[in-house]
Amino acid sequence: AQTVTQSQPEMSVQEAETVTLSCTYDTSENNYYLFWYKQPPSRQMILVIRQEAYKQQNATENRFSVNFQKAAKSFSLKISDSQLGDTAMYFCAFTLSGAGSYQLTFGKGTKLSVIP
Amino acid sequence: EAGVTQFPSHSVIEKGQTVTLRCDPISGHDNLYWYRRVMGKEIKFLLHFVKESKQDESGMPNNRFLAERTGGTYSTLKVQPAELEDSGVYFCASSQGPLGGNSYEQYFGPGTRLTVT
Numbered sequence: 001a002q003t004v005t006q007s008q009p010e011m012s013v014q015e016a017e018t019v020t021l022s023c024t025y026d027t028s029e030n031n032y033y034l035f036w037y038k039q040p041p042s043r044q045m046i047l048v049i050r051q052e053a054y055k056q057q058n059a060t061e062n063r064f065s066v067n068f069q070k071a072a073k074s075f076s077l078k079i080s081d082s083q084l085g086d087t088a089m090y091f092c093a094f095t096l097s098g099a100g101s102y103q104l105t106f107g108k109g110t111k112l113s114v115i116p
Numbered sequence: 117e118a119g120v121t122q123f124p125s126h127s128v129i130e131k132g133q134t135v136t137l138r139c140d141p142i143s144g145h146d147n148l149y150w151y152r153r154v155m156g157k158e159i160k161f162l163l164h165f166v167k168e169s170k171q172d173e174s175g176m177p178n179n180r181f182l183a184e185r186t187g188g189t190y191s192t193l194k195v196q197p198a199e200l201e202d203s204g205v206y207f208c209a210s211s212q213g214p215l216g217g218n219s220y221e222q223y224f225g226p227g228t229r230l231t232v233t
Contacts, residue, residue, distance in 0.1 A: 101172035
C-alpha cells in the first residue's frame, strides 16, 4: 500500500518570501504521479502542480516548483514570492500510473498562512 | 464550463438517520470519485465510477454506505443508518477518460460537511 506523509501540520511565511512544504511517500512501484493540491479557506481543492515519476526534470508552474527526489521518495513544494492568496491547506497526493482506478492517496495536509 | 458541484454543502443529522449526498461531475467526465476526510486525518478514497459502473469500491468503510451513479451522470452517496464516526467532509472528484495526456487529473467539488450528532 502507498502512503504519503506531510510532517508539517502548519507553516507561516511573510508575504513575498519563499516557503518549502515537505512531502515524503512510500511505494514499491516505479511508475506513478505526484501532485500538490491547494484548498483555500471555504473553497474547493485545486491542482497546483503535478510530477510524473519517469520525468527527471522538476515540474514548475509560475511561482510554484517541486523538488522531486525519486530515490529518497521526497516531493517538496516551493512557493516563491508568497502572496496572501496562497493562504490555504496544501495536500500532497500520489497515484499509480497504468491500469487501475487512479485513486489518489493523500497526506494529512499542511496549513500555510501568508502573513502581510 | 461548470465545475464539480456537490449538494448539500452542509448536513447535520442525528445518529441512526439517513443522509444522501449528491455530486454532479464536469460534463463529459467518465470518471467519478468519492473521498472522505475525517477531522484531523487524511483524505481517504471511497470509490470510483467509470460511467455508471463501480470500478473500485475498496475504500467503502462498510455496508451502511451505498453509492450509485444513475446513467453515468450524477452520483449519490447514501449513508444509512449514520453513525457518529461518519462525520467528516465528503469530496467528489471527476476526470476525463480514457486515460492519456492529463486525463487522469481529478477536479474536485467543494465537499459536503456531514455532522452526525
